[in-house]
Amino acid sequence: MTNSDAPDQPVPQADMAAALMERLAGQLGSRASVSAVFGEPVTSDGITVIPVAEFGFGFAGGTGPEAGSANIGEGGGGAGARPRGYIEIKDGTATYKPFRAPWANVAVPLAALMAGAVVPLLVRRLVKRRTR
Structure with missing residues (x-):
C-alpha cells in the first residue's frame, strides 16, 4: 500500500488501521437494520405487540510490527441482541413495557x-x- 501523495512512501499504520475500521464499520452497519432492534409486529384481538431489543456490535484489528508489512494482523468482531421489552398498541395508544x-x-x-x-x-x- 502506498500513499497517493508520495508513491514511494509506505502508508502509516494509523492510516491503514483507520481504513480497516471504516471498512469493517461499513460492512457491519449495512447488516444492522431496524428489524434487529424492533421485531416484526404481532396483532391479535385488536392489540399489536412490537418486540424491542438492544443491539450492539464491536470489532478489533491490528497491524504488523513493521510499517508497510504485508502482515496486517488479525482481528475479530461480534454482535449481539438482548430483549428489553415490547411496545403495546391498543385503542390507538402505544405503551412501552420493559422487561424487568x-x-x-x-x-x-x-x-x-x-x-x-x-x-x-x-x-x-x-x-x-x-x-x-
Missing part, C-alpha cells in the same frame, strides 16, 4: 433487608467509640 430483570425482584428486597439489619449495628458501634 428477574434478579431485581430478589436483589432489591434483599439489599433493603440487609441494610436494615446492618445500619443499626454500625450506628451502635460508632456511638460506643465516641463515648470512650
Whole structure:
C-alpha cells in the first residue's frame, strides 16, 4: 500500500488501521437494520405487540510490527441482541413495557433487608467509640 501523495512512501499504520475500521464499520452497519432492534409486529384481538431489543456490535484489528508489512494482523468482531421489552398498541395508544430483570425482584428486597439489619449495628458501634 502506498500513499497517493508520495508513491514511494509506505502508508502509516494509523492510516491503514483507520481504513480497516471504516471498512469493517461499513460492512457491519449495512447488516444492522431496524428489524434487529424492533421485531416484526404481532396483532391479535385488536392489540399489536412490537418486540424491542438492544443491539450492539464491536470489532478489533491490528497491524504488523513493521510499517508497510504485508502482515496486517488479525482481528475479530461480534454482535449481539438482548430483549428489553415490547411496545403495546391498543385503542390507538402505544405503551412501552420493559422487561424487568428477574434478579431485581430478589436483589432489591434483599439489599433493603440487609441494610436494615446492618445500619443499626454500625450506628451502635460508632456511638460506643465516641463515648470512650
